[in-house]
Amino acid sequence: MADQSTGIEQGGIKAFRKGPDLFRVLCWVASAATVATLAWIIVEITHQSWPAIRESGIGFLFGDKWIPNRGIYGVLPFLIGTAVSSLIALLFALPLGLSIAIFLSEDFLPLPIRQAIRFTVEMLAAIPSVVYGLWGIAVVIPLVKTFGSWAVVAFKDIPVLNTLFAPPAYGNSMLTASLVLALMILPTITAISRTALVAVPGTLREGAYALGATRWEAILGVIIPTAAPGIVAATILALGRAMGETMAIAMLIGNSSRLTSSLLAPAGTLAGLLANQFGEAEGMQVSSLMYAALLLVAMTLLVNMAGEFVLRYTQKRTAGIR
Amino acid sequence: MSSAIATPEKPVHKDFFHKAREARSGFRSLVNRVLSILCVTLAFLALIPLLSIIFLVLKKGLPLLTWSVFTQLPPAAGQIGGGIGNAVVGTLLMVGVALVIATPFGILSAIYVNEYAPYSRLANAVRFVAKLLTGIPSIICGVFAYAVIVLTTGGFSAWAGGFALAILILPTILLTAEQALIGVSKAYREASYGLGATNFQTIWRIVLPDALPAMMTGIMLAVARAAGETAPLIFTALFSQYWIQSLKEPTASLSVLIYNFSTVPFPHQIQMAWTASLVLVILVTIANVSAQIVFRKK
Structure with missing residues (x-):
């Protein structure tokens, strides 16, 4: 922090300020507006969802049916869908992302190849969500359908798996959405984990080698434990991204409000619900959707704050080691 | 004195530890190699979806990509042409x-x-x-x-x-x-x-x-x-x-x-x-x- 060139008002420079600075006031207003934006978002969405909050209160969270034309609004299937799809996506993306981060921070292959892989993963982040959706419809849905019809037969008699892979096998399903979601959060996990791994001082690795550790003993025993808080932060921030991801999910998950335990059945998420129903909603449905949006904001804000705090803790910790 | 007793045992010890160490280090380097290969494989695995996306977007998008696409309105349901x-x-x-x-x-x-x-x-x-x-x-x-x-x-x-x-x-x-x-x-x-x-x-x-x-x-x-x-x-x-x-x-x-x-x-x-x-x-x-x-x- 010390070498950052910030601030006119530090040290003796402050003395040179001449008179009231209008530009300063302008900048202050812009800053205050930026901070106010977040508050405005929360207040406005709360305000809009007030009729629904008054009508259904906390029961909204536990209602398992969402039938707008009968005025029944329960958000539980979408809450569960958001949680399950994000967690499955993490389950796939974490090992893969961590492997790539390790690969990028080690010297298995020459630098140009590593840079090519890094560029590729960054490209994944640049592809628009809706293109992932289109690709998912063309590629992942047929794959999952094929896998699903195999899985329902193969896992018929295996206790837990036969509820997770229960017939009928659809293409638009929780599994399809989670797989594409995993791909979409991969760049987040890779980038932040890589930063954490690279920040581990070289002396620690050299120490491990000097004690006779092999490369992977050094990675698993020294480097990953040291970088662990950063990897945890990467996971949390990726979880936040996964929960808010909308378009690809809305195109792939099937948008059903029925609660099922099968990963091969259509499901829904909060973000997908908003994407699908806002355009044609009226009256109480708008208010209920606003309530759902408020829940989504609360969830993502909490997760992101947790991720930020872990990231800050990481920076402090590695600063101590250096 | 002690060397007289230790001498016959020494090669045995050496041999035993040596073998054990060799076996262990063989196992360790095997684990090391397997993990390295796994890691590199997973990194390359990430290339597949991206290549698939780029390939499909090019293959399915290029045929209709002409200048007229930028000058025309979207086709109505079921109609051909447009942009x-x-x-x-x-x-x-x-x-x-x-x-x-x-x-x-x-x-x-x-x-x-x-x-x-x-x-x-x-x-x-x-x-x-x-x-x-x-x-x-x-x-x-x-x-x-x-x-x-x-x-x-x-x-x-x-x-x-x-x-x-x-x-x-x-x-x-x-x-x-x-x-x-x-x-x-x-x-x-x-x-x-x-x-x-x-x-x-x-x-x-x-x-x-x-x-x-x-x-x-x-x-x-x-x-x-x-x-x-x-x-x-x-x-x-x-x-x-x-x-x-x-x-x-x-x-x-x-x-x-x-x-x-x-x-x-x-x-x-x-x-x-x-x-x-x-x-x-x-x-x-x-x-x-x-x-x-x-x-x-x-």
């Missing part, structure tokens, strides 16, 4: 609106945060809020714009879409602009004050020109992000079959066109969605690459 002209215009227009709204706020906030009061409570609040705003789902920006603009003006419009995108890109512009300002050498500032310049003169004539290329990078990244977004637009700008007449009416965009056409049962429309995807990916890539180039110059 994505109004969607391209709509996307560019709404990204432009978003930039016009978000850039002043982002850059002025960054100047306050880095130049005027870096350690003030407001500056810390701005940094924290900007971080949190980057984490807010893009669809929430749409919900917010719906509440603030669509519900109050009574209709879907390009304004609402642009406003939603502005909220989305504000933190990107702010945080990159802050980094750009941090990159300006302190010696420049001190020299400027040494010559008797005021705060405003220093910022306007010395700091900002030097930080400008890096700020442009942030703005191009914001353009790339905004152009590809769909969620903030589907119920703010909605869609339109026609050329845009004013910012007060529903407006087409590439991303919403892809979304709408992806679910229809007409092959021609689906192919048009792929062509729109190709155009969108090219647009986003141009924005990203130009961001890198601007940054390298600096």
Whole structure:
């Protein structure tokens, strides 16, 4: 922090300020507006969802049916869908992302190849969500359908798996959405984990080698434990991204409000619900959707704050080691 | 004396430990090698989906990609021909609106945060809020714009879409602009004050020109992000079959066109969605690459 060139008002420079600075006031207003934006978002969405909050209160969270034309609004299937799809996506993306981060921070292959892989993963982040959706419809849905019809037969008699892979096998399903979601959060996990791994001082690795550790003993025993808080932060921030991801999910998950335990059945998420129903909603449905949006904001804000705090803790910790 | 007893045992010991150590180190290096291979394999595995996406977008998007695609309106249900002209215009227009709204706020906030009061409570609040705003789902920006603009003006419009995108890109512009300002050498500032310049003169004539290329990078990244977004637009700008007449009416965009056409049962429309995807990916890539180039110059 010390070498950052910030601030006119530090040290003796402050003395040179001449008179009231209008530009300063302008900048202050812009800053205050930026901070106010977040508050405005929360207040406005709360305000809009007030009729629904008054009508259904906390029961909204536990209602398992969402039938707008009968005025029944329960958000539980979408809450569960958001949680399950994000967690499955993490389950796939974490090992893969961590492997790539390790690969990028080690010297298995020459630098140009590593840079090519890094560029590729960054490209994944640049592809628009809706293109992932289109690709998912063309590629992942047929794959999952094929896998699903195999899985329902193969896992018929295996206790837990036969509820997770229960017939009928659809293409638009929780599994399809989670797989594409995993791909979409991969760049987040890779980038932040890589930063954490690279920040581990070289002396620690050299120490491990000097004690006779092999490369992977050094990675698993020294480097990953040291970088662990950063990897945890990467996971949390990726979880936040996964929960808010909308378009690809809305195109792939099937948008059903029925609660099922099968990963091969259509499901829904909060973000997908908003994407699908806002355009044609009226009256109480708008208010209920606003309530759902408020829940989504609360969830993502909490997760992101947790991720930020872990990231800050990481920076402090590695600063101590250096 | 002791050596006489130890001598016959020594080779036995040596042999035993040696073998044990050899076996263990053989196992260790095997584990090491297996994990290395696994790691490299997984890294290359990540290439497959990306290559598949690029391949499909090119293969399915290129056949319809002609100049007339940019000059014609989207085909109606079941019809052949047409283009994505109004969607391209709509996307560019709404990204432009978003930039016009978000850039002043982002850059002025960054100047306050880095130049005027870096350690003030407001500056810390701005940094924290900007971080949190980057984490807010893009669809929430749409919900917010719906509440603030669509519900109050009574209709879907390009304004609402642009406003939603502005909220989305504000933190990107702010945080990159802050980094750009941090990159300006302190010696420049001190020299400027040494010559008797005021705060405003220093910022306007010395700091900002030097930080400008890096700020442009942030703005191009914001353009790339905004152009590809769909969620903030589907119920703010909605869609339109026609050329845009004013910012007060529903407006087409590439991303919403892809979304709408992806679910229809007409092959021609689906192919048009792929062509729109190709155009969108090219647009986003141009924005990203130009961001890198601007940054390298600096």
